[in-house]
Amino acid sequence: MVTPKPTFRLSDLFVTPRGSVRIHVGEAMAATADTGFGLALFLVALPALIPLLPFGSTLVGLMLVLVGIQMAIGMKQPWLPACLRAFVFSEKASILLRLHGLRWAKRIERVTRPRWPFCTGRIGSAGVALLTITSGVILVLPLPFLNTIPALGIMLMALGLANRDGVFVVAGYIVCLGLLVAVAASPGLLMHALNRFG
Numbered sequence: 001m002v003t004p005k006p007t008f009r010l011s012d013l014f015v016t017p018r019g020s021v022r023i024h025v026g027e028a029m030a031a032t033a034d035t036g037f038g039l040a041l042f043l044v045a046l047p048a049l050i051p052l053l054p055f056g057s058t059l060v061g062l063m064l065v066l067v068g069i070q071m072a073i074g075m076k077q078p079w080l081p082a083c084l085r086a087f088v089f090s091e092k093a094s095i096l097l098r099l100h101g102l103r104w105a106k107r108i109e110r111v112t113r114p115r116w117p118f119c120t121g122r123i124g125s126a127g128v129a130l131l132t133i134t135s136g137v138i139l140v141l142p143l144p145f146l147n148t149i150p151a152l153g154i155m156l157m158a159l160g161l162a163n164r165d166g167v168f169v170v171a172g173y174i175v176c177l178g179l180l181v182a183v184a185a186s187p188g189l190l191m192h193a194l195n196r197f198g
Contacts, residue, residue: 021095023094037158046151060139065132071125116166119167
């Protein structure tokens, strides 16, 4: 039995282009336009796993909320305002993103394949959109120790959508829903976040 191959090579996105070191958000989004929302979600969430920028999780959270809303209303491709498309990561941040992104991409490519199509169809994508919005809101809130978990869940769902791999989508559901349950069960965390905003 031949194992279906992924629909794209994720590792190709993290190979440094000739003459270019810094990552440009607009160029990265344009490169993923043909893959719909899956790969775009992955790229938007990735910086939250690496402490690169002050207020980085807030910026990532806002972008995820925006992209999640676009998914929910049925847009075919993600759109970002010009101010976000024009953002360019520093050379250090770009190197870290490519280093970690390439390492994880190669690992993921070994195990991902099209399966469980009912999880990547319209209903599955709607669930991804809803969890992307709620997880983005959690990233925006100054909750302690909760910057990486929402991003990890979103990246799993994003990879599932991009590769039509329902196992990854379900894994992302579990991470995001577990996080929501944990936050809902800890009112002290929400009060801490609201007090910091106040």
